[in-house]
Every structure is written in structure tokens, then in C-alpha cells.
Amino acid sequence: MLGNILHWFEAQPFSKVAGIITALQVIIYASYYFAVSKVKPKVINEVMFFTDQGAGCQEHNENKGRCYNEGCAYSNIRRICEYIESSRSTLDVCIYLITCHDLANSILRVHRRGVSVRVIADCDMAEGSGSQVAVFRRFGIPVRMKKSPYLMHHKFFVVDHWILLTGSFNWTMQAITGNWDNVIVTSRRDIVEPFDNHFAALWDEFTATG
């Protein structure tokens, strides 16, 4: 069989042989490309900014309309909620301060769906005015902290050990409606993995009572 094919090829002119070889290579490369792009999950790299122009967008938020203001705090919050709610199996939250109801409600919804949610919080801020940490506990989400004069100053979460969201942005109403802040979302392994390991180490170190 292979002998026949080689014999047939030998009888053809050079241009035909070269053409067939090139066509076969294109088919192999294309099949490989489509196979890989199907298997590989989408790579995420996204940046959001909060500015002092965010507060002016409150009205459109109530109408849930689309916003064309690039620094729109409400569009950013909706986007962060989408990332929280994209969790399928785990959601690890490490947060200095959470008073924003939209974000807290997203976390509670994910927990109700059966996703394994874990929260690390700052010991003093957890008991501060408007903090949602007590609400998390009431609904059965495990929360850990550490009694310390130092601040648990992180503001990140990791979805399914795969997507990291982090930045300067505190999850408060003040940060939403005026501060200049940033949030980075990434699925880059060499950035997500250290955060994932750091969360695991803090989770082991911290306790339920702080």
C-alpha cells in the first residue's frame, strides 16, 4: 500500500509533489490549531478603573442600562459580580473590608448554589459598621481571621483556583462612588497560582475566631 503511494508520487512532476506536501501540512496544522483552541480555556486579562466620575452613574445603575462612561463604578461592580457568580466549584475571598451589598449578595448566591466559599477577613474590620462578614457567617459561609495589630489588607478573590481578581479597590460604597481605584482580572497561571497558594497558607494559619 505505502509502496504504491510512493510509486505514484515518484511518477508525478516536482511541482505536484511539493503542492501535495504543502497542502497536507496546512491540513495538519489547521486540525491541531482547532483541536488546541477547543481544549484550552479562554485566557482572561482585564483591567477596570474606578474614578471620581463613578458617582454620577447611579441613575443608570438603577435602570440597569448600558453605560458609556469608562470609569462607571456600577458597570465595574456588575462585572465583578459576574466573575463572582461564574464560580462553579470554589470561591476563595481574602478581603480587608466588605460593606458593598451587591458584592456580598453575589457571594451569598454562589454559596446557596453549593459552591465551596471561604472568606478571610480583617479581624477589626469584620466587626465594623456595615461589614457583611457577620451576614456571611449567619448563612454558613466559613470565615477565618487573625487577631493582630496589622491589617489584612488584601482585596482579592480566586474563582475555581483559575481566575484571580485583585487590585487597590476596597469593597465599600465609598470606593465605588468616588475613589480612584483599579482592579485586575487574570487567568495567567504564574500570577493566579501564587495567590491561590497564599490563600491556602493563610487559611491554615488563621482561625474561625481570629
Add this chain to the structure above:
Amino acid sequence: MLGNILHWFEAQPFSKVAGIITALQVIIYASYYFAVSKVKPKVINEVMFFTDQGAGCQEHNENKGRCYNEGCAYSNIRRICEYIESSRSTLDVCIYLITCHDLANSILRVHRRGVSVRVIADCDMAEGSGSQVAVFRRFGIPVRMKKSPYLMHHKFFVVDHWILLTGSFNWTMQAITGNWDNVIVTSRRDIVEPFDNHFAALWDEFTATG
């Protein structure tokens, strides 16, 4: 000339033709690979963490020795200074609060070297106790801010419009010696570029007097 080459190829057996085509392709791919890897700058993705264990490392910092504590605040600060001092043409700093002398001195050294340094600072924090913003101004570094009830809460810099360093970490002595904090360094275009554009927009919006 081309006719002669084609004629020579036609006279050869199929196996020889296929071998020569494949060899030529390998040579072309290899040349392309080495050419690209020479032109393309090194990709940077790095994560640093600060923990409550940082303070214990003060002694080794004074000896400038190597530290094996992963959360060592002083090793992190040295690393951040290295990134600041790697600036060749521009250094854009957007910072809530800077009281750490090591970081401030690195910025001053870069400025003295002739690098174009620009600083955006929080209006109230710039005049706070220990703030290095007045020192920057005294040495001729342009500083801009905006009078506002809101916080300029970013903590990032961009080196040569190419490397971004950002995180939850404030450039203070307290953050260095105890808080749990993170810093991400990246040269990913789709993350660095939005920060670069954001800095340019704030620079245009803000003024020298706030």
C-alpha cells in the same frame, strides 16, 4: 536559474525531494524562532506578598544578606527598588501614600539619572506626616493631584511604558513591617497599556497645585 533548480528537482526521486523540502522548512522555522526570541524583550510576571512575618527580617536587611523567609518585607522592598531603578526613559508613579524612604530614594536616584519621572499623589496624604511628596518637589520632580473628598487610592508605577507594578500595598513603613499585602509586576501589554493610558488621562486632568 530557477528553471535549472526545478529541472534538477524533477530528476530526483520523491524521497529526496520531500527530505529537502522538510529540511528547508526546519531551517526557516528555526531562523524565525531565534530572530523573534532575540527581538522580543523578556516577559515579566511576578508576585510578591507581605505578611505579618516581615518585621522579623529587619536585622538581615541591615546586613543586606539574602533572606529565605518568603514573606520578607525587606527583600520585597529591595525588589521593588530594583524595578524602579530599571527605568531608562520614563517612570510614572501614581500613589496614595509614600513614606518609605528606600522607595522614595530610588525614585530620586532615577530622577537624578535624567529619567523623566512624574508623580500623581493623593491631595491630603501628600501633606501628611512623613510623606515624601514634598521631597520629590524640592528635587524638581513634577507632582500633580486633585482637590477632592475622594481618595487617590492607586498604588502603581509604570517603568518605560512597559513594566507595571501594582497591588494592595501602600508605600509606608507600616505596610512593610506587618500588613498582609500583595504586589503584582507584569509586562503583559493588555494589562500594562490600560494603566499607562489611565495615568496619561489623570496627568492631563490633575494640576500641580491640586
